[in-house]
Amino acid sequence: MASLPVWHPDSLAARLPFLRRRAVLLAATRAFFTARGYTEVETPYAVTAPGEEVHLSAFATTRVGTDGSRTPLWLHTSPEFAMKRLLVAGAGPIFQLARVWRNGEGSDRHAAEFTMLEWYRPGASMDDLIAETTDFLRAVLPPVVTSQGVRTDLRTVERLTLAEAFNRHVGADLLGTAGDAAALATAAGERLRDGEEWEDLFFRLLLARVEPHLGQARPTFLTHWPAAQAALARRDPADPRVAERFELFVCGMELANAFVELTDAAEQRARFLEDRARRHALYGVNDWPLDEDFLAAMAHGMPPAAGIALGFDRLAMIASGADRVDQVQWLPELG
Template sequence: MSLATQWQPSAKLDVLRQRALIIKKIRQFFAERDVMEVDTPTLCHASVTDLNLRAFSCRFDDPLSPVVTQLYLQTSPEFAMKRLLCAGSGAIYQLSKAFRNEEAGRLHNPEFTMLEWYRPDYDHFMLMDEVETLACAILGTANAGRLTYQQAFIQHLQFDPLLEDMASLKRLCESRGYTELALAETDPDILLNLLFSQHIEPAISQHQPCFVYDFPASQAALARLNPNNPLVAERFELYYRGVELANGFHELSDASEQRRRFEQDNKKRHQVGLPTIAVDEFFLAALESGLPPCAGVAVGVDRLIMLALDCQHISQVLAFGYANA
């Protein structure tokens, strides 16, 4: 494509008008529920330790200081929003740009729009109800189905991810054509994620959105563990047409446990040759002061709009996608 045409928007103008109406609808949804919109920094002093997320970094050369500061483009506004919750903000939401230094393709753009919101005194089931109300209204679908992570594996792969051992997991991977990876891999979550993405995500949500909840405790991220079943975390994800749309938690509020998880992430990063990431001490200090009981969720807005408008590529709903940004 030549520059004579490449300067044009990635999305058709009619799609951008429909996108604007959907964004307006999202804001109206929260206005009706008295949830305050907030705006937190895009550039931050710390980033996430999660092995599955790669942040963009940059240098701040302050002309008034001899110190060069490394800053990160946020992968999510989560830490800053939780600091607001700790300060007493009450229910909040944010529509913001997020950045991930990963792939660019049909479902991924390095810069994307994220909707994130937090509800004090909600658990993950109450928040799933609210996510369902918003997502189904925008997608124009019936209510969402619900499966536990364990049920999804048993139903689609005849395998119990909570009780089976690593040897059984490797045999399952080999039977599905992943022999080389199964022989080399030592982390069961990597194999579970592979099976989930290739054999469960495409199957559970073709005709209606579907929540998967109660993820293994090893995949808790920033979620609480279930007090009645320590094998699972109070986390959920929402899928539609094989696309992950949302990731939500009954939020972990224990600062010591959160620090332990960050440190464990960094140990794993070191083991696989990734750089360690300094933990966000502002966030941990906020947790020490007290995070109210709450649930939170992040929704990929571009993907949501893409599915709502029956587009096939994320660039079709962006003014300018990665290729001509």
């Protein structure tokens, strides 16, 4: 039997209990950040450069000017770059509930269009951000939550470095084998696949042997990522082999990704160019120009800050007990 269209009254009725819980969650989220001195901001969704993330694919669009000129634009995959510009401008602690788009994604936990909650606090450390994220979860969720059959108690949390996680669940010295795919494969008891590089094997092991153990009985903050996976995080001053980055897992799901932000414009440019070359080599695309305006903002002087991107639809799944992301979307993807 064919499924009902999403606009059908019976289809909405099935989603409505989850959606009403989402609405309560939305109001509680705004109240939490407003009470802590954050300002809610809104930034453009269509941008000239959506970032250099290697494995994300952006939706393309075009802006037509009043003079008939045509400018290629991209629906952003995160409001991060725009919000960091506001940090440079002196906006102070800010948060945003933004619609974002990531092409080629779709599953019980993924949608091509979804809502991202991002917040940034100047002067915050990783410890500060972990503490605030924990406070946020406890403020907007009940003490015990269940989604996709996983029950998580929020009253205690686990902090685990990636090196500790690989030692515990893979039996490998992650940092000791960094950059050496053959050494990591041997330590993990895995056969290296044709053409598989260290990063590929790292993610294969992370997904297959580490993540299934995270965010189960309690939330897990997976911290201190290898420097090669620093993304937009700064290196740890105490150990430059790792970056001040963490991911949060609740109910077995990756819920958030966070950084103590990189503020060095020259290092950011170098990372952008490296990621850009890798993305083009893997996917054969020649897409948007390098985001020179963002790099200029960083060079002007981005304040020390920590920031986090949290999947709001997944948070709504956890809050409502939903098992699929489309249950917490008012109108799931229209054909």
